[in-house]
Amino acid sequence: MFEEYLENKLSEIDGAGLLRKLRLISSNPSAKIIIGDKEYINFSSNNYLDLAGNEEINKAASQAALQYGAGGASSRLVGGNFQVHKMLEGSLASFKNKKACLVFPSGYQTNVGVISALAQKSDNACIVMDKLNHASLWDGAKLSGCRIFVYEHCDMNSLESVLKRTKDYKLKLAVTESVFSMDGDIAPLAQFARLCRNYGAVSMIDEAHCSGIFGKNGSGLDEEIGADADIIIGTLSKAFGVQGGFVCGGQKLIDYLINKSRAFIYTTAISPVIAAAALKSLEIIIKSDSKRKLLLSNAQYLRDKLKSLGFDAGNSQTQIIPVITGSLSNTQRVADMLMKNGIFAPAIKPPTVPEGRSRIRISLTSAHTKEDLDKLIKELK
Ligand SMILES: *Cc1c(COP(=O)(O)O)cnc(C)c1O
Secondary structure: OHHHHHHHHHHHHHHOOOOOOOOOEOOOOOOEEEEOOEEEEEOOOOOOOOOOOOHHHHHHHHHHHHHHOOOOOOOOOOOOOOHHHHHHHHHHHHHOOOOEEEEEOOHHHHHHHHHHHHOOHHHOEEEEEEOOOOHHHHHHHHHHOOEEEEEOOOOHHHHHHHHHOOOOOOEEEEEEEOEOOOOOOEOOHHHHHHHHHHOOOEEEEEOOOOOOOOOHHHOOHHHHHOOOOOEEEEEOOOOOOOOOEEEEEOHHHHHHHHHHOHHHHOOOOOOHHHHHHHHHHHHHHHOOHHHHHHHHHHHHHHHHHHHHOOOOOOOOOOOEEEEEEEOHHHHHHHHHHHHHOOEEOOEEOOOOOOOOOEEEEEEOOOOOOHHHHHHHHHHHO
16 A cells, blocks of 8 residues: 555656656765766765865864764753864854854754744744745744745845735744855845844845855855844855754854754754864865855856856856756756766756756856866857
8 A cells, every 4th residue: 555655656756757866976076976987077066165075174073083983972952062062163153253153963954943943933923035945944934833924036125025014923034045056146135134124023044055155264145245144054064065054143042042943952963073074174164265266266157158158047146057948858858968978967856946947057166177167068058
């Protein structure tokens, strides 16, 4: 019965052309990767500063493994809170120019844990969301059970008209990404934060794709633009090249989350090995201005080329560049063609992106060379 049920469900997914399968990667996730026994230029990873597999980070992780052991062993609140966690949180808070920080085992968990803890239905809270926010933000919002107001993507007039409808709520939590993960465009963060202040809403910005890339020492766009949002989310799994997520804000926010965030309380502490690796990664990120410049100038080069060839790269202003191909079949055809020619750039389909907006998502890293980019352009052409 159960097997048959699952088989039917899977064939429904397959029939819609949306079946997902795991692919085995047998090398570091750098600018070149090995899949099967073939090498590809890799445009699929969020390893923006090429720090996944970095030797200094590996060493810091190994030392931590010998010092603390690989496992966190229990919840941070019980017996799993070590010096390395405290150091990482202290460093991340100053990196993001905030008073305090709390680390979670993943960015996904951070978003779910922060939103669902802050927005409580019994406290008469509501949530305001950009339409294209990441799944982890949506999942946190849905879990809260609160009313969710949605505004048009990056449209501040739409945000304002939504905020006007929230005045009867005691807590209004407004959430946006700073760099959108599937479009590589940038939210108007200064206006976002200002509107939130004007309407008494708490502002929350997810900096998953801009931490390490933009701002002074890679601090992010909240810093660069001077938005000064109330809550900043980051991940340790993208530019950091490690794993985990974090939230930065005031000390009271962090104290509250330690008490109320179920995704923090009811999970084992992030491994001290990972925490030590992330701490080392942060040290490197702060000194990586030349890599940041190279990454962003490569992105500019690729965008200009794509646009001059008539491709639709959306409103990308960052190292994430969509090549919007529209239909499922067209997108899959392009992805297959690239793969055949030694380029791994995955097809991104609904529900990750809206219907009819399927795309090849190019994500660049500082390890890509001009030749890599020219090869991509040549094959796309
Ligand atoms: C990837 C991503 C996350 C989740 O981070 P993980 O550390 O990979 O779990 C959260 N928010 C956004 C916008 C992301 O793109």
